[in-house]
Amino acid sequence: GENVEQHPSTLSVQEGDSAVIKCTYSDSASNYFPWYKQELGKGPQLIIDIRSNVGEKKDQRIAVTLNKTAKHFSLHITETQPEDSAVYFCAASYTGGGNKLTFGTGTQLKVEL
Amino acid sequence: EAQVTQNPRYLITVTGKKLTVTCSQNMNHEYMSWYRQDPGLGLRQIYYSMNVEVTDKGDVPEGYKVSRKEKRNFPLILESPSPNQTSLYFCASSRRFDGLKETEAFFGQGTRLTVV
Numbered sequence: 001g002e003n004v005e006q007h008p009s010t011l012s013v014q015e016g017d018s019a020v021i022k023c024t025y026s027d028s029a030s031n032y033f034p035w036y037k038q039e040l041g042k043g044p045q046l047i048i049d050i051r052s053n054v055g056e057k058k059d060q061r062i063a064v065t066l067n068k069t070a071k072h073f074s075l076h077i078t079e080t081q082p083e084d085s086a087v088y089f090c091a092a093s094y095t096g097g098g099n100k101l102t103f104g105t106g107t108q109l110k111v112e113l
Numbered sequence: 114e115a116q117v118t119q120n121p122r123y124l125i126t127v128t129g130k131k132l133t134v135t136c137s138q139n140m141n142h143e144y145m146s147w148y149r150q151d152p153g154l155g156l157r158q159i160y161y162s163m164n165v166e167v168t169d170k171g172d173v174p175e176g177y178k179v180s181r182k183e184k185r186n187f188p189l190i191l192e193s194p195s196p197n198q199t200s201l202y203f204c205a206s207s208r209r210f211d212g213l214k215e216t217e218a219f220f221g222q223g224t225r226l227t228v229v
Contacts, residue, residue, distance in 0.1 A: 001172070006155070034217075043117075043203050043220030044156070089155060099144045099207045100171070101218060105155040 002027040006104025023090035024072040030092040038087040119221035136204030143209040145187040149200040194228040
């Protein structure tokens, strides 16, 4: 089955700096890669996603890049703000797979003032 | 408001005492799943359902049961809970893939279960 590895497990940045979280996947059949943000005491919430036929996608301060050949994808957050502090999860799935998501182990991002 | 509702939010129980965690969604989604979240392990899928009366095992199904008698409800049943099932549980739902784009998974607020 699919295996998703995520690094780093913790990340501390200064407000205004950029943050990058990286994930690798193992199953070449995976073609959908969402990123979820989990705030304390809440369930994960989708923040951005990318399909395998796209190399990069951007939404305001958040961007995701995908290297299908190398089987890795990354989340980039620019101009970080205190409200970006949360746990971030990457995930992988394939079309028609019952929407089954295989998650990475999570990254605790802390944005310091 | 579109949402996935889990109950209870917190539960402490004893080993062997059967319990049910309920999950309900109001978005008419076909797909529903249960995940458990453990430190350092991320979220792992327990069971999923693609529609009413259709369920299948995820990655960590041992010790759990589910049922999907109605489209909106997907309860998680622990027949004989053990301490290794102490975890944070999430229910999620999403629309069926329509051939054009994947659909977002919506998660509940979570149920923190402690088995002593």
